[in-house]
Amino acid sequence: QSALTQPASVSGSPGQSITISCTGTSSDVGTYDLVSWYQKYPGKAPKLIIYEVTKRPSGVSNRFSGSKSGNTASLTISGLQAEDEADYYCWSYAGSRSLVIFGGGTKLTVL
Amino acid sequence: QLQLQESGPRLVKPSETLSLACSVSGGSIKSSTYYWAWIRQSPGKGLEWIGSINSGGTSYYNPSLKSRVSMSVDTSKNQFSLRLSSVTAADAAVYYCAAGEYSYGIWGQGTLVPVSS
Numbered sequence: 001q002s003a004l005t006q007p008a009s010v011s012g013s014p015g016q017s018i019t020i021s022c023t024g025t026s027s028d029v030g031t032y033d034l035v036s037w038y039q040k041y042p043g044k045a046p047k048l049i050i051y052e053v054t055k056r057p058s059g060v061s062n063r064f065s066g067s068k069s070g071n072t073a074s075l076t077i078s079g080l081q082a083e084d085e086a087d088y089y090c091w092s093y094a095g096s097r098s099l100v101i102f103g104g105g106t107k108l109t110v111l
Numbered sequence: 112q113l114q115l116q117e118s119g120p121r122l123v124k125p126s127e128t129l130s131l132a133c134s135v136s137g138g139s140i141k142s143s144t145y146y147w148a149w150i151r152q153s154p155g156k157g158l159e160w161i162g163s164i165n166s167g168g169t170s171y172y173n174p175s176l177k178s179r180v181s182m183s184v185d186t187s188k189n190q191f192s193l194r195l196s197s198v199t200a201a202d203a204a205v206y207y208c209a210a211g212e213y214s215y216g217i218w219g220q221g222t223l224v225p226v227s228s
Binding site: 003034036038040045046047048051052057089091093096100101102103104105 | 150157158159160163171173207209211213214215216218219220221
């Protein structure tokens with residue numbers, strides 16, 4: 001069981017779009033459309049922003065979108081805003097309730 | 112709408128057992144199809160899934176922690192619990208309880224658990 005691979009950091013200017021990748025294997029991301037993304041501010045609980053690869057929970061801005069190609073899932077944030085500066089984690093079901101894996105997290109910096 | 116709240120000791124000593132509870136409000140833990148999970152974040156590190164349990168008591172644990180972890184559900188108190196034995200400094204973290212099916216849409220605020228003698 002290995003963690004999903006995310007870039008340690010990404011950055012962008014206000015108004016731009018950025019994409020965070022989440023690379024797994026054919027045993028998890030590549031097989032199941034059960035990737036979710038979480039936004040986490042320091043000292044706060046994570047917040048679900050994308051589930052089942054592309055779906056947004058009620059109340060989450062449509063500037064957040066998810067996709068998947070092969071063993072890699074992606075989170076795109078468009079129209080970057082200062083408030084988007086946070087850590088982002090991906091998560092994938094891996095075929096068993098006992099195999100649940102998070103990515104290492106990506107720190108987004110808004111320049 | 113479901114809400115979660117963690118409770119437990121403010122400090123745990125090395126080699127002792129960490130015990131946390133997560134109270135569920137706004138709905139019944141018994142009637143939900145959710146899996147109830149524990150997730151932690153050690154200082155400076157990423158999120159780590161500890162395990163999850165359903166209302167029927169079927170539990171699943173992170174293989175790396177499996178030998179030290181147990182979870183349970185108390186439907187009479189509408190809460191679920193975590194026990195982590197033989198703790199070391201590496202277990203010091205913010206512990207979150209969370210709920211969902213294949214993603215975790217509901218989270219507690221988290222509780223910081225230091226490990227120190």
